[in-house]
Amino acid sequence: MLKTAIHKIYLTLMATVVRFMPPDVFTLFAGESSSKQLARHIANHGSRRLLIVSDKPLVDLGLITPIVEECKGLGIECQVFDGVLPDPTFNIVDDGLEVFKSHNADAVLAIGGGSSIDTGKTIASAATNGFEPRKLAGYFKVKIPPIPLYAIPTTSGTGSEVTKGAVIADSDTHLKAYVADPKMVPLAVALDPGLLTGMPPAITAATGMDALTHAIEAYISVWCNPRCERYALSAIKMIFAQLPTAYSEGSNIAAREQLSLAACYAGLAINDTNIGNVHALAHQLGRVYSTPHGLANAIVLPYVLETMIDACGPRLASLARELSFSDSRDDNEAAKVFISKVVELNSILNIPTGLDKLARSDFGDIAKAATKEGSLLPVPRLMNKSEFDSVLERCLLPS
Ligand SMILES: [Fe+2]
Structure with a gap:
């Protein structure tokens, strides 16, 4: 309770600072x-x-x-x-x-x-x-x-x-x-x-999923405003539509052009908000295991969204409806459909469901650092250490 209250006060102060920042020109x-x-x-x-x-x-x-x-x-x-x-x-x-x-x-x-x-x-x-x-x-x-x-x-x-x-x-x-x-x-x-046409498929996949994570984290952020929402939504639509093509046909100029615009829009969206709990965890995987940034985001993205579904469910449901993934009026149901589409996209891009280097002995350090980083971000809600532990547990690959 105290942590949540302090987080809210911090976000209110920072939101005031962000409001007075000049627009991107x-x-x-x-x-x-x-x-x-x-x-x-x-x-x-x-x-x-x-x-x-x-x-x-x-x-x-x-x-x-x-x-x-x-x-x-x-x-x-x-x-x-x-x-x-x-x-x-x-x-x-x-x-x-x-x-x-x-x-x-x-x-x-x-x-x-x-x-x-x-x-x-x-x-x-x-x-x-x-x-x-x-x-x-x-x-x-x-x-x-x-x-x-x-x-x-x-x-x-x-x-x-x-x-x-x-x-x-x-x-x-x-x-x-x-x-x-x-x-x-x-x-x-x-x-x-x-x-961009010479970019190898694995890098196309990882960097594209990094952009998707930026756009989703901006869309579900408590600081998301109408401008940010438009950039984030456009980016999400373009990435779902074009990333599989750019991955399988690297020389497809139209797909490459749309993806580069999508990454740019996602960057503009996080200028108004910031990153969130997905990045807070992915940064630690990069620090401890040198996991490429986009790959780490792609792996943990569906797990973190599922963990926070109580707080970001309506926003994910809105995305599911905007992308015509679901017409359900039940937010929880539509949000789950959106997350399943992220899992499906990862699968198309041959992104693994976990990390082979991940060791349980590192969970304490990783979860603690992710909790700390998340506490400074305008996330839908704070995630605690045991929640990050549970996400890490899901990232363990069968040996
Ligand atoms: Fe990123």
Whole structure:
């Protein structure tokens, strides 16, 4: 009771802060060759020395080359920093900042998955705030707007191209820090499906389920407002409709385009709310077992929704009706149909029902940390340690 009351007071205070945050304003280019449109936009805005932030595999695949060539043709000198690794650390941001300084860059273009975009956002923010990225960890620490910042995502999942923050890990402890400020939303974004067709099926599945989790957690959040609801609902509809196609036919441009828009909408939805108990648990699985983020979300999503069905049942029922999964007037019944559709989608995408690395001896640590993280989020209701334990029990695979 006391925990619930404290949680309600905390959410009321935070909701007041969120209400006064400026709206997301950015330019969106979507469709084939939209990355070239973005290059023209960057040139028109006067940038002449661009730092491109990406990772080595993408550079080696030659994905960056056409964009660099386009920029060169427009009179923009590009320098590529390809040192981004998964779960980027502040040391990687430091390395990127050194390249930024030596190139005397006047803008940053992040090309890649969430790791590259988060690194690009932090480099651009540190460039105008004393070149001290560690001092940006936390909320609202980006006092001066970042150097002009642009993004081209090459996965359809994190929504980092439109979200108000970045996740950067401490270089020694590898504990993740949030660098969160509305000023970090890129000025312009290109969703170019031509860059997505080479994504392997397993990554398409995991990143797509990450986007679905963002949209569902936003839709059931106690902070969900009409704008968030529209973005979340659109994203959920598009992901259910297009993810199986993108998974089985990677080169299907139409499916790729719809999914990249869906991930973007899901990112906009969580800008108004936040993530929830699914992410609170998935983060711990990533921390303890290095389970890829989207995969961890996909596995625990149906179990966590079932656990909270007493609190989010009517919202899940509303989704079931909006997606024509159920016309039942019974919320509980319709909510269960929606959850069964999530399970069915996981099955189509060959996502396992549990984790082979999961050990009962870790349950205490994982459940405790998930409870703590969930207590800071606008969730439909708090989940306690024994509820997270029960979810973990369901994630054990038969040996
Ligand atoms: Fe996520």
